[in-house]
Every structure is written in structure tokens, then in C-alpha cells.
Amino acid sequence: MADQGGRQRLLLPTLALLTTITAVVSSLGAPLVPSIAEAYDVRLTTAQWSLTATLLTGAVATPIVGRFASGRLRRPTILVGLAVxxxxxAIAIVPTSYGVLVAGRAMQGVGMALLPLAIAVARDALVGEPMNRAIALLSVTTVAGAGLGYPLTSLVAELGGLSAAYALGTVLTGATLLMAWRHLPGSAEAAPMRVDWAGAGLLSVGMLAVLLAVSEGEVWGWASARTLGLGLGGAALLVVWCAWTLRSRSPLVDLRMAVRPGIAAPNLVALVAGLGMYCLLTLSVVLVRADEPGFGLAMPIWVAGLILVPYSLMSVLGNQLARVVRVRIGSGALLPTGCLMFLVSTVVLALWHEHLWQLLLAMALGGVGSGFTFSSLAVLMVPHLPQAETGSAMAFNQVLRYLGFTIGSATSVALMAAYGGGSHGFRATLLTVSSLFVVAAVGAVLLDRAAPAPRVAPH
Structure with missing residues (x-):
């Protein structure tokens, strides 16, 4: 009984560590991209794939893991995911070739698929307001973890090189694996659902083709046969995937559920907020490291990591603010407010980016918006979902968030170059993203009006 009580007390810390550390590992990308470009002698847009590959794997692995781990295989799936x-x-530690590095980074993306499983574990173990607080905490740890990971991994890379940063990631994930092995409970649910591997293949290839076309279009030429072929071919595959998914008896994700009232607004905001978040993070690193006439702060890599400290700290504040707004004003104000916070951050950075303090201010504002928004998504969705569908619905929301991350990572640098680069390209890219937040805020308001009253959580 004592062992069982200890496992129960350490369950939430274990889940929070799991989601935080996997976010830290995913942060082994953005602040290191300029250093990777220099170390492996590749272009900046090519080096950006050391981040994009991780995000793409997370976007594809999340629905697969969400379906496969929907039953009694949840615990072993989490453990295998942490092992991957x-x-x-560990693979990324040895500087063999850029292709090997990207392969290792792609494997790290599997960890991003574990957040919905952590939320499902929390929902099974907790009820009422403690469940809501736990879900919000786990949702925001991905933001806080990335924010903590940026300065930590950047400092280690500054002192010991890229290999030292990846060695740190290996130690952290190994320790998390041991803790999960000790404290994660098993599940007595039915057998897992069948995975739609054909759908997974269509989704993977389609997204990869579109992202390759977008990220490499500046080099290949936007009107070249390679760019147009990949872009249009990938878009066609994604259309086929949607049609396949709607007809499948066991779809990878339930697209019909994704557009239900009460679910559609969080899904829309997840996509846009994810895109805006990684565009903001990526361009902030570019600004810190750039040394061009009239643009760039020309600062070392550890400063690129340091800019995420206010982002991380303020994301925790954003989480707390969301709780206050939900209790005092109502849940309908959560998503529009979060989008407007993001909007202020991107506009501030677009207009004023000549000094480090301006960047830190914009990142702090973005952190508030990020914590406010991402901590609200699961809390808003869960009351509208049958318990058996929680994992699948949260997995799709996570897919949209990671898809936004991936698009933001792959397109931010390319879009900046397409706008002419330098300060003008930087400003134009951020203002483009800002317009998306306006659309998302309006969409969240309109979609929320159609939402039914949520189910009351049992006490």
C-alpha cells in the first residue's frame, strides 16, 4: 500500500517531467540552427530541417501513438517512445554527417507524441478541478520546457559544442525513462484500436512534400518544376488523405469530431498559435545571430537561448491568468484573448527590433500569450468529449499544434527571404503572422457561439 501511495503522489510530477523533458529535447533545434549550418557547412534554410524534422515526426507520430496507445498498451508505448x-x-552526439543528425533529430520528435498520453493518464487518475489543473499544467509544460531548454542547451553548446548539448539531452531523457518506468500506472482498458497505416503514410509524404517545396523554393525557384511538383503533389496527397480518412472505419484521426462545436475553435487556434509560436521563436534566433547592415544583433549562441527565459517564465503567468479569466469571466474569452496576446507580441517585434530589450519584451508578451492559449486548449475540449474519445481528439489537436510548429519552422526563414531578407523581410513576415492571429481570434468567437454547454466533470 505504501508503494502504491508513493506511486500515486509521484504520478503528476512524473507526467510533468515527461512533457517538460520532451519539450526540452525538441528545443535542441532552433537556437542551434545557425551553429549547425556553420558546423556542417549547409545553408540556413537547410539547417532549419534539424528542427523541422523533429516537428514533422511529432505531427505524424502523434495520431499514430494516440490510436495505438488507446488501450492497455499506453504505458509500454510511453516507455518505448522515451527509449526512441x-x-x-545519443545518435546526434557524434558529428558524422548532417543526414545522420537530421535522422537523430527526427527520432527525437517521437517524444512530442507523448503529451496526449500524459493527459489521458491524468484524466484517468484525477477528477473534477484537480483534473483541470493537471491538464492545464501538462499543456503548459511543453511551452515552459522549450523555454527552459533554449538557454540551457544554448549555454552547453556554447561551452562544449553541439555534441555536449545532445549529450545533455540523452542524460535528461534517460532519467525521465527511468522515472516513468517506476511510477507510470498500467491501464486496464480494452485492446488498442487499429492504426490506419495507409493514412499515416499519405499524411507523412504529403506534409513532407509541401514543407520541402516551401522551405527550398527560394533556392530552387518558386516557379521551378521541382518546387511546383512537390508542392502541388503534396497538397494533392493531403486531399486524398482527407478523403481516405473520412471513409475509413478506423481513421488515423476523426476529422468529423474535429469540427464539432466546442472542438473546432480549440483546433483552429492550436494550428495558428503553433505556427505563430515557432515563427516568433525562429525569427528571434535569426535576429540575435544575424550580423547584416541595418539588421541583426550579432550576439553569441548563449544569448539566443537566453531570450527564451522571459518567454518561459511568462508562459507560467499566462497559465495562471487563463485560470482567473475562466473562473471570473468565462471560458468563451480564453481563446480570443490568447490570440490577441500573441498578436501584440508579433506586432511589437515587427515594428521594434533594433535593441535586445525590445526583443525580450516581445518574447515576454509572446510567453503570456503562449501559456494562456496552450493551457486553455485541453481544458476547453475535455468537457465536450466522451472519455473513450479523449486520447484521439487530443491527439488531433496536438497534430494541428505540431503542424503549426512545423509550418512556422519551415516557412519563417523562407518567407523572410521571399520578402527580401533583412529588416524588411523580418518585419513583413511577422506582420503576415500577425494577420493570422486576427483571423483565429474572430474564428474562435464565431465557432464558440455554436458550442453546446459542456458536460460537468464528475466529482
Whole structure:
């Protein structure tokens, strides 16, 4: 009984560590991209794939893991996922070739698929307001973890090189694996659902083709046969995937559920907020490291990591503010407010980016918006979902968030170059993203009006 009580007390810390550390590992990308470009002698847009590969794997792995781990295989799936992440970080330690590095980074993306499983574990173990607080905490740890990971991994890379940063990631994920092995409970649910591997293949290839076309279009030429072929071919595959998914008896994600009232607004905001978040993070690193006439702060890599400290700290504040707004004003104000916070951050950075303090201010504002928004998504969705569908619905929301991350990562640098680069390209890219937040805020308001009253959580 004592062992069972200890496991129960340590369950939430274990889940929070799991989601935080996997976010830290995913942060082994953005602040290191300029250093990777220099170390492996590749272009900046090519080096950006050391981040994009991780995000793309997370976007594809999340629905697969969400379906496969919907039953009694949840615990072993989490443990295997952590083992894959640990192996991927270990592979990246040895500087063999850029292709090997990207492969290791892609393996690390599996860890991003574990957040919905952590939320499902929390929902099974907790009820009422403690469940809501736990879900919000786990949702925001991904933001806080990335924010903590940026300065930590950047400092280690500054002192010991890229290999030292990935060695740190290996140690952290290995320790998380051991803690999960000790404290994660098993599940007595039915057998897992069948995975739609054909759908997974269509989704993976389609997204990869579109992202390759977008990220490499500046080099290949936007009107070249390679760019147009990949872009249009990938878009066609994604259309086929949607049609396949709607007809499948066991779809990878339930697209019909994704557009239900009460679910549609969080899904829309997840996509846009994810895109805006990684565009903001990526361009902030570019600004810190750039040394061009009239643009760039020309600062070392550890400063690129340091800019995420206010982002991380303020994301925790954003989480707390969301709780206050939900209790005092109502849940309908959560998503529009979060989008407007993001909007202020991107506009501030677009207009004023000549000094480090301006960047830190914009990142702090973005952190508030990020914590406010991402901590609200699961809390808003869960009351509208049958318990058996929680994992699948949260997985799709996570897919949209990671898809936004991936698009933001792959397109931010390319879009900046397409706008002419330098300060003008930087400003134009951020203002483009700002317009998306306006659309998302309006969409969240309109979609929320159609939402039914949520189910009351049992006490």
C-alpha cells in the first residue's frame, strides 16, 4: 500500500517531467540552427530541417501513438517512445554527417507524441478541478520546457559544442525513462484500436512534400518544376488523405469530431498559435545571430537561448491568468484573448527590433500569450468529449499544434527571404503572422457561439 501511495503522489510530477523533458529535447533545434549550418557547412534554410524534422515526426507520430496507445498498451508505448527519444539524442552526439543528425533529430520528435498520453493518464487518475489543473499544467509544460531548454542547451553548446548539448539531452531523457518506468500506472482498458497505416503514410509524404517545396523554393525557384511538383503533389496527397480518412472505419484521426462545436475553435487556434509560436521563436534566433547592415544583433549562441527565459517564465503567468479569466469571466474569452496576446507580441517585434530589450519584451508578451492559449486548449475540449474519445481528439489537436510548429519552422526563414531578407523581410513576415492571429481570434468567437454547454466533470 505504501508503494502504491508513493506511486500515486509521484504520478503528476512524473507526467510533468515527461512533457517538460520532451519539450526540452525538441528545443535542441532552433537556437542551434545557425551553429549547425556553420558546423556542417549547409545553408540556413537547410539547417532549419534539424528542427523541422523533429516537428514533422511529432505531427505524424502523434495520431499514430494516440490510436495505438488507446488501450492497455499506453504505458509500454510511453516507455518505448522515451527509449526512441533517448536513442535519437545519443545518435546526434557524434558529428558524422548532417543526414545522420537530421535522422537523430527526427527520432527525437517521437517524444512530442507523448503529451496526449500524459493527459489521458491524468484524466484517468484525477477528477473534477484537480483534473483541470493537471491538464492545464501538462499543456503548459511543453511551452515552459522549450523555454527552459533554449538557454540551457544554448549555454552547453556554447561551452562544449553541439555534441555536449545532445549529450545533455540523452542524460535528461534517460532519467525521465527511468522515472516513468517506476511510477507510470498500467491501464486496464480494452485492446488498442487499429492504426490506419495507409493514412499515416499519405499524411507523412504529403506534409513532407509541401514543407520541402516551401522551405527550398527560394533556392530552387518558386516557379521551378521541382518546387511546383512537390508542392502541388503534396497538397494533392493531403486531399486524398482527407478523403481516405473520412471513409475509413478506423481513421488515423476523426476529422468529423474535429469540427464539432466546442472542438473546432480549440483546433483552429492550436494550428495558428503553433505556427505563430515557432515563427516568433525562429525569427528571434535569426535576429540575435544575424550580423547584416541595418539588421541583426550579432550576439553569441548563449544569448539566443537566453531570450527564451522571459518567454518561459511568462508562459507560467499566462497559465495562471487563463485560470482567473475562466473562473471570473468565462471560458468563451480564453481563446480570443490568447490570440490577441500573441498578436501584440508579433506586432511589437515587427515594428521594434533594433535593441535586445525590445526583443525580450516581445518574447515576454509572446510567453503570456503562449501559456494562456496552450493551457486553455485541453481544458476547453475535455468537457465536450466522451472519455473513450479523449486520447484521439487530443491527439488531433496536438497534430494541428505540431503542424503549426512545423509550418512556422519551415516557412519563417523562407518567407523572410521571399520578402527580401533583412529588416524588411523580418518585419513583413511577422506582420503576415500577425494577420493570422486576427483571423483565429474572430474564428474562435464565431465557432464558440455554436458550442453546446459542456458536460460537468464528475466529482
Amino acid at each position: 527519444v533517448t536513442t535519437g539524442t
